[in-house]
Amino acid sequence: MSTDQVPTPHATAEQVEAAWKDPKLANVLYHDWEAGTYDEKWSISYDERCIDYAAGRFRIAAPWDGRPYEHAVELGCGTGFFLLNLMQAGVATRGSVTDLSPGMVAAALRNAEHLGLPVDGKVSDAETIAYPDESFDLVVGHAVLHHIPDVEQAFREVLRVLRPGGRFVFAGEPTTIGDRYARTLSQLTWKAATTITKLPPLQGWRRPQAELDESSRAAALESVVDIHTFDPADLEAMATRAGAREVRASTEELTAAMLGWPVRTFEAAVPPGRLGWNWAMFAYHSWQRLSALDAVLGRVVPRRFFYNALITGVKPR
Numbered sequence: 314m315s316t317d318q319v320p321t322p323h324a325t326a327e328q329v330e331a332a333w334k335d336p337k338l339a340n341v342l343y344h345d346w347e348a349g350t351y352d353e354k355w356s357i358s359y360d361e362r363c364i365d366y367a368a369g370r371f372r373i374a375a376p377w378d379g380r381p382y383e384h385a386v387e388l389g390c391g392t393g394f395f396l397l398n399l400m401q402a403g404v405a406t407r408g409s410v411t412d413l414s415p416g417m418v419a420a421a422l423r424n425a426e427h428l429g430l431p432v433d434g435k436v437s438d439a440e441t442i443a444y445p446d447e448s449f450d451l452v453v454g455h456a457v458l459h460h461i462p463d464v465e466q467a468f469r470e471v472l473r474v475l476r477p478g479g480r481f482v483f484a485g486e487p488t489t490i491g492d493r494y495a496r497t498l499s500q501l502t503w504k505a506a507t508t509i510t511k512l513p514p515l516q517g518w519r520r521p522q523a524e525l526d527e528s529s530r531a532a533a534l535e536s537v538v539d540i541h542t543f544d545p546a547d548l549e550a551m552a553t554r555a556g557a558r559e560v561r562a563s564t565e566e567l568t569a570a571m572l573g574w575p576v577r578t579f580e581a582a583v584p585p586g587r588l589g590w591n592w593a594m595f596a597y598h599s600w601q602r603l604s605a606l607d608a609v610l611g612r613v614v615p616r617r618f619f620y621n622a623l624i625t626g627v628k629p630r
């Protein structure tokens with residue numbers, strides 16, 4: 314393992330001030346701060362539920378014959394959600410995790426060690442990947458492209474570190490139209506939940522004001538780290554200009570996102586654990602049913618209306 318830089322879980326006021334004008338610094342501070350609680354916040358696990366989810370995204374994005382890629386790298390790995398679950402699904406044999414945030418690389422390596430997976434890691438910017446040319450057979454990423462200032466440069470780097478014929482798969486990117494309705498629904502849910510829980514009979518459902526204020530501050534920093542939303546056609550054009558071939562962007566989640574974002578916002582607005590297991594199951598099964606409906610809607614509704622974009626392509630031989 315090499316996490317050559319030290320995490321900054323508690324940023325100073327000066328660092329936070331500087332981060333407003335520097336999206337990369339904001340990413341490091343925000344994600345170092347989140348690294349310890351990230352899996353819990355996003356219900357990330359390394360069991361069948363998330364293995365199926367990760368492998369499902371991979372299959373939607375790209376053709377796969379079921380044979381493992383020899384060596385895969387993840388950009389913006391976070392705690393390792395995508396690559397570690399893909400490895401458990403048999404998509405890759407060996408892995409490397411990279412992220413701008415040292416706290417996230419350390420968390421991903423800890424998770425890989427617990428799972429007994431052969432994974433190394435480096436703190437690395439996706440615009441200048443810290444591995445030599447032609448190191449990998451597969452490059453993956455989940456919810457990372459929208460944080461990178463120069464996405465086309467990141468695609469060029471992806472193609473540089475891929476071996477000829479190697480593939481990249483990115484999933485979990487917000488579309489421009491999807492982001493608009495997801496944000497609006499989330500803001501309305503936050504407003505409704507934090508207002509209604511001021512009523513005396515519902516105060517047991519209210520989080521302490523200091524915690525709500527901290528969430529609002531974090532949401533403000535989130536607006537600095539969330540740089541892009543994508544039109545699927547533009548995303549394809551960018552990857553193609555960078556030199557990729559067989560480029561294809563697909564999308565998913567329309568009604569599922571319209572449910573999922575308000576649900577996650579409501580969960581964040583009330584005290585942790587208040588909603589219980591039955592709620593978690595209700596939310597998950599509702600999301601699954603709506604995702605099935607969205608798969609049917611995908612045959613008639615244009616792809617740019619769906620919330621999540623996925624993109625794949627290959628390096629020419």
Ligand SMILES: C[S@@+](CC[C@H](N)C(=O)[O-])C[C@H]1O[C@@H](n2cnc3c(N)ncnc32)[C@H](O)[C@@H]1O
Pocket residue numbers: 337340341344388389390391392393394395411412413414417437438439440454455456457460461462485
């Ligand atoms: C929304 S999180 C997603 C984490 C993980 N892939 C997941 O899906 O759970 C985005 C991650 O990308 C990282 N990141 C942001 N900008 C980056 C960059 N320029 N290069 C590499 N990683 C970056 C952040 O530090 C963060 O860990």
